Amino acid sequence: MTRYLAKRLGYYAVLLVAAVFLAYALSCAALGPRAYFEAKQPRPSAAAVDRQLTALNINDRTPVVERFATWADGLLLHADLGRTIHNTPVNEEFGRRIWVSLRLLLIGSLLGMLLGVAGGAWSAVRQYRLSDRALTLLSFVLLSTPVFLVALLLKNGAIAAKDAAGHEVIPFTGYETPNLAGGLGAHLADWGLHLLLPTLSLALGGLATYSRYQRSTMLDVLGSDYLRTAEAKGLTRNRALLKHGLRTAVIPMSTMFAYSFLGIFTGAAFTETIFGWHGMGEWFIQAVNEQDINAVVAVNLFAAVVVLAAGFLADVLHAALDPRVRY
Amino acid sequence: MTATALPETAAPAPAADRAPAGRLRLVAGRLAASRGVVVGAAVLLLLFLLAFLGPHLTPWDYATPHYGQIRRPPSAEHWFGTNGIGQDVFAQTVRGLQKSLVIGLLVAVLSTGLASLVGACAGYFGGWTDRLLMFLVDLMLIFPGFLVIAIVSPRLRGTGWLAFVLLLALFNWMITARVVRSMTRSLREREFVVAARFMGVGAFRIIWRHVLPNVSSFLIIDATIAVGGAVMSEAALSYFGFGVRAPDVSLGTLLAAGTADAPVFPWLFYFAAALLVLFVLAVNLVGDGLRDALDPTAEVGRRSARLARAARTPAGGAPADGPTDDDPGTPAARTRRSTT
Numbered sequence: 067m068t069r070y071l072a073k074r075l076g077y078y079a080v081l082l083v084a085a086v087f088l089a090y091a092l093s094c095a096a097l098g099p100r101a102y103f104e105a106k107q108p109r110p111s112a113a114a115v116d117r118q119l120t121a122l123n124i125n126d127r128t129p130v131v132e133r134f135a136t137w138a139d140g141l142l143l144h145a146d147l148g149r150t151i152h153n154t155p156v157n158e159e160f161g162r163r164i165w166v167s168l169r170l171l172l173i174g175s176l177l178g179m180l181l182g183v184a185g186g187a188w189s190a191v192r193q194y195r196l197s198d199r200a201l202t203l204l205s206f207v208l209l210s211t212p213v214f215l216v217a218l219l220l221k222n223g224a225i226a227a228k229d230a231a232g233h234e235v236i237p238f239t240g241y242e243t244p245n246l247a248g249g250l251g252a253h254l255a256d257w258g259l260h261l262l263l264p265t266l267s268l269a270l271g272g273l274a275t276y277s278r279y280q281r282s283t284m285l286d287v288l289g290s291d292y293l294r295t296a297e298a299k300g301l302t303r304n305r306a307l308l309k310h311g312l313r314t315a316v317i318p319m320s321t322m323f324a325y326s327f328l329g330i331f332t333g334a335a336f337t338e339t340i341f342g343w344h345g346m347g348e349w350f351i352q353a354v355n356e357q358d359i360n361a362v363v364a365v366n367l368f369a370a371v372v373v374l375a376a377g378f379l380a381d382v383l384h385a386a387l388d389p390r391v392r393y
Numbered sequence: 394m395t396a397t398a399l400p401e402t403a404a405p406a407p408a409a410d411r412a413p414a415g416r417l418r419l420v421a422g423r424l425a426a427s428r429g430v431v432v433g434a435a436v437l438l439l440l441f442l443l444a445f446l447g448p449h450l451t452p453w454d455y456a457t458p459h460y461g462q463i464r465r466p467p468s469a470e471h472w473f474g475t476n477g478i479g480q481d482v483f484a485q486t487v488r489g490l491q492k493s494l495v496i497g498l499l500v501a502v503l504s505t506g507l508a509s510l511v512g513a514c515a516g517y518f519g520g521w522t523d524r525l526l527m528f529l530v531d532l533m534l535i536f537p538g539f540l541v542i543a544i545v546s547p548r549l550r551g552t553g554w555l556a557f558v559l560l561l562a563l564f565n566w567m568i569t570a571r572v573v574r575s576m577t578r579s580l581r582e583r584e585f586v587v588a589a590r591f592m593g594v595g596a597f598r599i600i601w602r603h604v605l606p607n608v609s610s611f612l613i614i615d616a617t618i619a620v621g622g623a624v625m626s627e628a629a630l631s632y633f634g635f636g637v638r639a640p641d642v643s644l645g646t647l648l649a650a651g652t653a654d655a656p657v658f659p660w661l662f663y664f665a666a667a668l669l670v671l672f673v674l675a676v677n678l679v680g681d682g683l684r685d686a687l688d689p690t691a692e693v694g695r696r697s698a699r700l701a702r703a704a705r706t707p708a709g710g711a712p713a714d715g716p717t718d719d720d721p722g723t724p725a726a727r728t729r730r731s732t733t
Contacts (some may be wrong), residue, residue, distance in 0.1 A: 081528075085535045092541065096548045210673035212625040214632055215666055218652060225656045325534070325568065332539040336629060351633060354543050362544060370535045 067385050074381050078374045089366040090134050093359045099124045099151055102357040122149050124359045137363070147367075148360035150353075156364050159349065164368065166241060167334060167345035171372065174265045174337075175323075175330045178272015183319060185273060186280025187312055190288060201277060208274035213333035217267035217340045224263060238263055239342040264341045268333050272326065279322060283315040290314075313387060320383035327376035331369050423686035430686075433678030440672050444494050447487030455484040456640060467660050474660040476650070485642055486664050492643040493624050494672070496558055500623035503562035505569060505616040509608070512573025513600045517581055527574070530567045538564030539630065546635040554637050561626055569615050576608045610687040617683055621676035628669055644669045 099122075103115045110118070119125035123136050140146040147156035189198045208216070224238040237243070241260045246253060287293060288311065296306040335347025346365050353361035424430045448455070451472070459479035467474045473482035515526040542560050549556045580586055580603075589599050605612070624644070630636035631645025639646070644665050651661035 081531055081535060085532055088532070089536065089541075093544055096545045098547075206677060207670065207674060210621065210625075210677055211670050212629050214629050215648070215669065218648070218655070218662075219666070222655050222662075229656070328534065328537050332537040332629075335537075335539065336633070339633070350540065351543070354547065354635075357547075366536065366540055369537060369540060373535050373537075 070385060071378075071381060074378060078378060082370055082374055085370050086363075086367055087134060089370070090137065090363050091130050093362045093366070094124075094126070094130050094133065097354070097357045097359050097362065098126075099357045099359060100126055102151060122151065122153065122360070124151075137360070147364045150361050151356055151358040156360050159361070160364050160368070163344060163346050163349055166343055167338065167347065167368075169241075169261070170264055170268065170337065170343065170345060171330060171334050173261065174268030174334065175272060175327065177265060178269035178330075179276055179319070179323060179326075181269060181273040182276020183280045183312075183316060186277035187284045187307075187315065189277060190281045190284035190315075191307065193285065198281075202281075205274035205277050208270050209278070213267060213271050213329075214336035214340065216270055217264070217337045220263045220267055221340060236262060241343050264337045264343060267337045267340075268330060271333060272330070275326060276319065276322070280315065280319060283318050284311065287311045287315045317384065317387050320380045320387065323383070324373075324377040324380035327373050331372060420686045424682055427682040427685065429678040430682030433675040433682065436671060436675035437679065440490065440668070440675065441494065444487055444491040447490075448484060451481060451484050451487075453481030453484045455480065455488040455642060464654075464658055464661075466658075473664045474658070476661055477654070482660060482664060485647060486644075486668065489642040489644045489647045489665060490668055490672070492554065492637060492641060493627055493645070493669070496554065496561070496627045496637075496643065497620040497624035499558045500561045500565060500627075501616045501619035503558070504565040504619055504623070505612055507562065508566035508569035508615075509573050509605060509612055511566065512570035513577050513604050513608075515570070516574040516577025517596060517600055517604060519578070519581075523574070526570075530570055533564065534567050538626075539635075542630060543633070543635045546630075550638070554641055554643075557627075557630075557636055561623055561630075565619065565623065565626070569619075572611065572615075573608055576611065577604050580604050580607055614680055614684045614687060617676060618680040621673040621680070624669065624673055624676075 100115060100119060103110060103118055116125065116127070120128070123133055125133070137148055140148060145157070147160060150156055150159065185201055189201045192198050211219075221238045224234075224236045227235040237260050241257070242253075243256050243260075246256055293306055293311055296310045297303060301309070331347075334345070335350060337343070338345040338347040339351055346368055349361060350365040352358075353365065453471070457480065459475070459481075462471070462475050462479045464477060465471055465475045467482075471481050471483065473486055476482055476485070511526055511530070515523045538561075541564060545560060546557070549560070577600075586599060586603050589603055594602075627636055627643060628645035628648060631638075631643050632649045634649070637643040637646055647665040648662065648669070651658075651665065655662035
């Protein structure tokens with residue numbers, strides 16, 4: 067199993083390098099920082115623009131491969147992601163925003179997965195009962211609603227609640243109350259409340275997707291011989307379901323987890339923008355509009371690492387749960 | 394496609410053609426018996442009628458502002474009210490719906506076509522073709538399509554929405570291609586394909602006449618669901634200014650324009666939002682029904698068939714790509730939520 071995982075890790079490393087180079091080349095080709103500087107008032111001279119671009123390593127007159135080499139050199143030797151178009155270090159912004167995003171991404175995706183697996187399994191056991199039908203309907207509606215719309219609806223709900231109550235019931239902007247007085251407890255409660263709506267926007271999508279798949283894999287397992295055997299040998303129904311049923315039914319979910327992270331990441335970008343979180347997604351949208359190549363590449367790097375980490379985690383999970391995986 | 398060409402009617406046919414006719418009737422019967430499909434198809438039909446006939450039902454034009462009638466609530470005159478510069482929201486909504494539907498359909502056809510081409514080639518030729526194509530798929534799957542489309546989109550300013558369609562299709566085929574590939578790999582060893590190969594039929598001819606018809610059920614289902622996914626992606630990208638741009642309107646641009654006003658002037662937001670959800674929901678209902686109807690291993694009476702299900706591939710929500718896919722590439726995915 068270790069060899070299998072090592073092989074996967076090697077493959078992912080190759081993919082990561084290729085993908086980052088492509089992202090770099092694409093950003094250089096599509097974004098135009100030169101135009102950004104030339105549009106400044108008062109208009110700088112051509113030589114000044116050139117000097118500025120070269121200093122930031124985003125001069126389009128330098129070959130892309132050369133710029134990439136400089137950038138990769140800085141990243142590998144000094145863990146330096148370059149400078150933003152405002153001539154501030156990308157690292158600083160990156161370090162500030164990464165925790166904001168990871169908090170949302172991790173809690174949102176894990177909560178969505180847990181709720182989805184639990185809901186789907188429960189739904190399968192109670193197939194065609196009212197609760198199963200209700201959950202099916204709910205997940206169909208959620209699957210048909212884009213994440214940004216879920217987020218907007220939640221936000222509008224919070225605004226309506228605020229207007230009705232006269233004060234903010236559930237916060238819907240930012241990730242903390244600025245200048246909050248009080249101790250650690252008050253701060254934690256404040257964090258939790260701010261997390262509620264953005265996390266929910268992400269988790270609801272996960273709940274819908276996972277519960278559909280979990281329901282169908284669980285239904286397959288429910289009719290299996292080994293589950294009947296386990297019961298015949300004296301396990302209670304619930305124990306058999308948990309130990310033999312759920313474990314088998316969860317295996318395909320581990321592969322879904324990897325891919326769902328693609329969607330979750332995009333969803334988080336929308337959610338951050340809508341709820342005013344200063345995370346990676348919001349930074350990305352801002353950076354594209356500002357033609358900020360180094361910032362765009364940094365977010366791409368983050369996305370690629372997150373997606374590949376999720377893929378690797380799925381491999382580990384798959385190998386741990388499924389004894390047939392012994393490449 | 395002659396291998397599985399389905400006669401439209403049950404007119405007296407040569408014996409060889411009778412079996413496909415039976416399958417067509419079987420599928421049609423299953424579809425008609427499914428409440429989800431009937432409701433979904435009816436809603437889709439209504440929405441298409443609304444999108445294409447709607448502009449002729451109202452005297453108002455979607456683009457002309459009327460500064461004397463700003464932010465009027467829905468009334469007999471303006472069915473969905475008017476917006477901040479006095480444009481008729483009904484005219485805008487049906488126009489946006491039309492654009493979103495067209496984009497969704499085009500993207501689905503293009504991306505499923507591309508997926509079947511790449512997947513079938515990778516699966517059929519194997520070896521280095523396979524390895525290269527699958528590396529490409531893995532590479533493209535690393536980045537959320539949204540990131541790439543957003544980066545490229547400023548360059549496309551002024552090229553119109555068709556370029557946007559191509560871009561959406563270009564980042565929406567990879568997972569389907571994986572599934573087609575693994576289906577092709579098992580088809581490649583089947584007798585009729587081997588026989589064709591030994592008779593000297595060319596590779597692309599075999600793919601076109603023997604492989605693709607045999608994965609067509611999956612492709613039909615996938616394309617259907619992709620329409621919903623594409624409409625959602627379009628809306629999300631347009632919402633953030635990376636998709637359809639003025640003077641074109643789509644559901645996404647309407648939602649973007651209405652967001653700030655939603656709490657006070659709900660008609661600027663909720664009509665477009667409701668139509669978007671309704672459309673995707675209808676597509677998903679039809680797609681789910683198609684999956685049940687076209688799946689050759691599905692049993693007809695589904696209610697009492699828990700045992701029969703055990704023999705199926707993970708069913709209900711999944712095409713026939715097993716969870717333990719034989720390829721050591723990225724694990725088999727059976728989802729298609731695309732860039733949203």
